[in-house]
Amino acid sequence: MRAYRLLDWQRAGFDEVPMPDPGPGEVRVRVGGVGLCHSDVIFLDSPAGVLPYELPFTLGHEIAGWIDAVGDGVTGVGTDEPVAVACMSPCGSCRWCRRGQDNYCVDTWHGRGFGTDGGLAEHIVVGAGQVVPLGDLDPRIVAPLTDAGATSYHAVKKVLPKIYDDSTVVVIGVGGLGAYGVQWLRILTSARIIAVEARPERIKAAADLGAHEVVEAGEGLSKRLAESIGGGGADAILDFVGSDATIRASMRNAAKAGAIALVGQGFGTGEVRYGAWAHDCDLFNPQGATIAELAEVIALAKSGDVVVEAEQFAFDDVEAAYERLKAGTLNGRAVVLPNG
Numbered sequence: 001m002r003a004y005r006l007l008d009w010q011r012a013g014f015d016e017v018p019m020p021d022p023g024p025g026e027v028r029v030r031v032g033g034v035g036l037c038h039s040d041v042i043f044l045d046s047p048a049g050v051l052p053y054e055l056p057f058t059l060g061h062e063i064a065g066w067i068d069a070v071g072d073g074v075t076g077v078g079t080d081e082p083v084a085v086a087c088m089s090p091c092g093s094c095r096w097c098r099r100g101q102d103n104y105c106v107d108t109w110h111g112r113g114f115g116t117d118g119g120l121a122e123h124i125v126v127g128a129g130q131v132v133p134l135g136d137l138d139p140r141i142v143a144p145l146t147d148a149g150a151t152s153y154h155a156v157k158k159v160l161p162k163i164y165d166d167s168t169v170v171v172i173g174v175g176g177l178g179a180y181g182v183q184w185l186r187i188l189t190s191a192r193i194i195a196v197e198a199r200p201e202r203i204k205a206a207a208d209l210g211a212h213e214v215v216e217a218g219e220g221l222s223k224r225l226a227e228s229i230g231g232g233g234a235d236a237i238l239d240f241v242g243s244d245a246t247i248r249a250s251m252r253n254a255a256k257a258g259a260i261a262l263v264g265q266g267f268g269t270g271e272v273r274y275g276a277w278a279h280d281c282d283l284f285n286p287q288g289a290t291i292a293e294l295a296e297v298i299a300l301a302k303s304g305d306v307v308v309e310a311e312q313f314a315f316d317d318v319e320a321a322y323e324r325l326k327a328g329t330l331n332g333r334a335v336v337l338p339n340g
């Protein structure tokens, strides 16, 4: 079968690989859609010696499709059933998995499509417990829910205890993940949602997805945000950018006893010292999502209240899709269709 792989450092391309067969407890998925993610760009651009991977491997970690073969001992899923594939591949037996915190099982840099074979191929084999049935949802559309949707959902779930009906919450960056962040907050809370964006088309998207106000990103962000929030700060700030400027704006504008989720891999820095941000305000960098959280995301999507912004690309156009991702010209996720 055809697969799009990282063949060598800074060299990706199509290759022929053997069709995988499901072993005991596994299912094979005919891939419907694969969302492209900014972390793919990190893999594509990294020189040798930076990432802990053996090459080659097949890219793509936001995967949905249809089950087309099941291994021994697998029950409860039928062939042709549409499924979302969990982004990470937890072991099911370590201390994190035993606690239901399977998002912590593997480190963020290992999983399907990052270090081991991912979904940019006609088929993929995964553990039967790592798929979530999609019902009437179309795998060619909803693939981004597995990472962009679920990762942002996990971050929002962690800050929910900080949010009251009179709260103001801030979402910085309404791109691939932030667009879902806004929607989870709209669906799960009654808070006033302030989005931060620079790109004109995303300012409009933020409002369409549920933000009550949009503050323009860029020079002077911290002050503009303070004015928009009003006194007392925001009870939760989700930073999907993670630049120096957004981290500082978050630390200055989060409320006492609030929370700051640093989600974006912008690798910016902020100053940590006593009193540098509000008292008793949590500051954390969330990791992925559990399979149970993915199931909650799929359930919310089934309710019909979730907009999946995606632009579909033929398998042959995967490189053009990555170029659009790098250039920042996509409106939502690029979803590649390995089986048309």
Ligand SMILES: [Zn+2]
Residues within 6 Å of the ligand: 037, 038, 039, 040, 061, 147, 148
């Ligand atoms: Zn990703």
Ligand SMILES: [Zn+2]
Residues within 6 Å of the ligand: 090, 091, 092, 093, 094, 095, 096, 097, 098, 102, 105, 106
């Ligand atoms: Zn585990």
